[in-house]
Each structure stands twice: as C-alpha cells, then as structure tokens.
Amino acid sequence: MSLSRREFVQASVALLSAPAFIGQARAQAKEFRLGLITPTGHSWNRAAVAFGETLKKETNGRLSATAFHSGQLGNEAAMMQQLQTGALDMGWIQAAELGSRVPGIASINAPYLVRATTDVAKLVRHDAALRLLDLLPRETGTVGLGWGITGMRVVFSTKDITGAKDIKGMKLRINPTPVYRDFYQQLGAAPTPIPTPQVFDAMANGQVDGLEADIEFSWNQRFDKVAKAMLQMNALFMPFAPLVSGRIWQRFDAKDKELIRGLTRQSLDAQIKDIVTTELALIEKFKAAPFPIRTEPGLEVTALVRDFDKLWLPKAPQIAELRKVGAAL
Template sequence: MKSVSHLASLVPAAALALSLGTGAAQSKEFRLGLITPPPHIWTVAATAFGDELKSASGGKHTVTVFPSQQLGNEAQMMQQLQTGALDMAFLTIAEVSNRVPDFGAFYAPYLADDVAHAGRILRSDVAKDLLSGLPQKAGVIGIGYSMGGLRQIVSRDPVTSAADLAGKKLRITPFEPIKDFYNALGAASTPMPLPAVYDALANGQVDAIDMDAELIWALKYYEHADTILISNHMMFPMVGLVSARVWQSLSEEDRAMIGKLMARHLDGAIDTYVQKEGDWLLSVEGTGRTIVEADAAFFADAIGKWEAIWTEKAPVLKDLRKVAEETR
C-alpha cells in the first residue's frame, strides 16, 4: 500500500502534468463543499481537516465547510471545482464516474465482502493509481478516498425477493453504475437529492431507497419502512478533491501539507465506518421492521447484467476484482 506521504508526493506531479505553474506561498481561505449534513462523518472529517490545516499552517490557511448542498449538488460543485470557483470538495465517486467511467468499477455488486474489506480495496495501489488521471480527465486533483459504508435498501412495501422491487420507484444517487443495477432489477430508478429523501419516502413519492446504514439510522428512514433489506450490495466510496486551478496557485510546501492532512482525515473516516457500521446495522435491526438479509444470489440476474455492461465500460474492474480477492 502506498503511504500517505507517497500519495501527497504524487499529487503535485499530477498537477504539473497540466502544464500549470507553481504558485508562490500565500494565505488562502479555502471553501470546501459536500452534500452531507453537519453531523455526518464526511462533514466531521472535513471540519477536522480544516482545523488541522489552520493549526499546521500557523493560521495562514483556513477552510470553511459548506455541508448539505449549500453550494449546489455534486454535479454543480464539480463544475465549480473545474473553473476554480470552488477550492475543495468531498464528493461521492458517483459524480466522478459520470466523467471518468473507470471509477464506476468501485460499484461492482459484491466487490467487497464487508465494510473493512471495502476499506482495504480503497487503500490499494490500483485504487490510488486511478486518481492520477483526474487532472487531465476532470480538471481536479484527487487527494484520496473515503467511503460511506455499504448500501442497503429501505422499502415501504414487503420485499422477499428481487422480483418484488420490479416496477418500484426507488431513490438512487444519480449515476450510471447504480442506475444500471436497478434497471437490471426492473426498478424505476429515481434520482433525488439527499435532503428530499425522508419526505419522499414518507409521502410515497418513492417506494424504496438505496441508502447506507448510517443515514438509515441517523435520519430515521426506517420510520417509513415495512422492510429493510440488509444486502451490503455495493460499496459507496467518496473522494477528496481540490480544484486543479486552485492547486496550481499553491506553493509546493502548501500542496504537500494539504495533501497529507486531507488524505489523513479521509482515511480516518474509513476507520470510523469500520468501527461503527456494525452498531448501526444492529440498531436498524432493532427497530421492529421486517429485516431481510440478502446476498449475491438474491440479485443474481441483475448482477450478471451489470457485469456485462461495466466489464467493457470500466476495464480497471478486472484489476479491482484481483485486489478484492487478494485482500479477503
């Protein structure tokens, strides 16, 4: 596994590949956007990163964190990063995969056995090497990965087989890998921003949602559920990004400091999920809702259809599957 310091050393090289100059040292008030609410692990990590950067820089650099889509949805924040209007963001890999399809390989159904295994995959050299192409392909610098645990399904109606999801309006994060998975199930994929999900599930605007254990519990999505499918069917990675335009204005010293500190807090959030995921699932299982445990066999037909699409679209998938096997 590459060390955090080695990763930080690669980031300036990636930025220089854009033929952008090295900026002089100067004070900077960074703005960091993300979609998660203030108590969420990603937001907490972003805030902690900002606090440590301020301390490490002797107050020269500060970070203002904008949670809960205050700066727009992820597609809008990605555009802002590309133009330099936004300095930094913690975004789901979903948005990155819309621009760089190889990142869609992370969403291969049952690539990871559990949340700890997902962490090992994200810490692999294969995963980290994908970040080096982001300056050229997306106009951003990829500092490192974190994640949001594994995905589960919350349904207003009973679910005893994958066929029960056919025809259901199912809330997803709007990106192709997960859309292809639910389309293969025959569900009506319904993209929806996170702040709208609770009311949509409550009033029947959607029949089911694809969600992580943390938010199922913390935001009480289970209150409007008949069945909670404990499926762990996909990992849900996140990536810490810096605008390439902003990056080129920084000194080498500041690039190294920001890269090291952000990578540390991203990686620490992975550890938090490994520690807490089991407790969240136990809490969800104790809500009195019907709990159905599902494995790969439950979704067998859909998985086959997904693989047929994404093996071709994301050639790195074969390498990630090798990593997954080696890290079991």
C-alpha cells in the first residue's frame, strides 16, 4: 500500500513531533536538588524537607525536592553560582548573600526596621518586602519565592556585657554582609568575619571577643559554653529566600509555577510560626543553663538610624519604605 504525498508529510510531521512531545513530558517530571547551609535540626531545613514531601504528594511523585543541608553543595556563594548556571535547581539563601550582590535586597538587613520577632514575621510578608525579590531575576538569574526568618539577633560576649556601649572595642564575629559591618562599626566594634564552623573555637581561644547570631543557631551551637553573657540587641534579623534557578524555572508551565510558589509559601508560613513560637522557649533554656541574658537598657537609636541611613539610603532606597512599614506594625 503506497502513501500519498499528503499522507507522507503528515506521518513525517507526527514522527518528528513525537520526540519533542516526549521530551516535554519528561521535562515536567523533576526532582529538585535544594541546597542550604543550615544543619538538619534547623527550622530552615525542616521547612525545606516538608516542602519536598508535600510537593511529591501533591504531584503524585512527578515533582519532588531533596534537601542537601549543612552546605553539602557548597557555601552560599557557590550555590548562587550553581543556581545561575542551572547546575542547582533551588537554594534557600540568606539575605546577606543576596544583599552583597544586589544592594536593594540589603535593605531588609538594615538595623531597627522592627524590634521584635513577631514584627519580623509581619514585615517579611508585607508587599514592600516581597517586592525586593523582583530585583533578583535580572541581577542574579534566580527567582525568589518568598521570605523565611530567623529571630532577632543577639550578641554573645566572652566578658560580661550590659549594653551596646560595651560592644565598643570588641573583636566581634559577624555575618560578613556589608550592612552588619557598617552597623557594628558604628557601635565601635571591630567586625571580624570567621567561617561559621570555626566560631566556637575562636571564642574559646580568644581570637574574638564575641559574636552576633540568632537564638536558634546559638542554642544549637551552645555558644553559652564559651561566653559570659548574651545581649538582646533587638536591632537586626536575618531572613532567607527560597530561590529557583531561572534556567530551571522557565521549563515549567504556569500551573506548576503556581503550585511550587504556593507550597513554598506554605512551608515558609510554618517555618515563621516555628520561630515565633519557639524563640521564647529557647531563651528559657539559656536562662536555665544558667546563662546571663541582658536586655539593652534603653539605647537611643535615633542617631544610629540617621547615620546608618545617610550611608545606605543612596545604595538601597527601599530602606525608607521598610522603615515606614515597620513603624506601622
């Protein structure tokens, strides 16, 4: 039986289209490799695992995510490079790393936007904070899906400390983001960046006089064992953003993108609630250690904010809007 020319062309088109269709179907099935620097017990990691499990359940296994914790895929700078090339699918990355690349993102690390963890939870859900993520695709080739949080950061000192005035002259291990550097230099500290795994020993041997960190991380690392006191600064917090590689994101249709966004926000809501509800319990654990916890007795922050904003508003004008939002919470 011979084919007409029309029948031959139709059959050829169908044959050529089949591999493309099959390839498209295969592209829709995906296991995301998700990198983050926090350890298994950390709330960020728990939320990432929950996201992967829920994604797998909601798609009957077509989509899933495996979390690689504790920097198994490299530090955050390395993971950002992998996200940009598409070698890594997802990364849950601190605002500090993002702000070092995109000054506008650094605005969310500015001091005294809010003064309590409950207000951090509200701020990161506000449109003003979420709009910061719109800067990422063009500047980093990644897509931000929302914000998660840590609690307000505290200062651990190897000498007794009663207020911010005692920070002057301290060799203080900080997160190396320029925002934190400038703030602690305003207070008279000598910011000293040290890799996280080395901080405990650096405090024990006198290499640094203290560090600033969030409560959850500090309890997990038991910095109270090498410090004399903790100061609750109520000045800074460190959010993180779940990112997807732009090269990976473009492969998915609108329905899958909506699903991934929704499930990510769901896991972030749980993570934020986790921090808000457990932070007070962790503080009580420090007290029961026992370990002295100092509360800043009433630092006048107006001048600090003015001097900081004079330096940073030209680079990150979004700070002004975030301050208005924070003041209204």
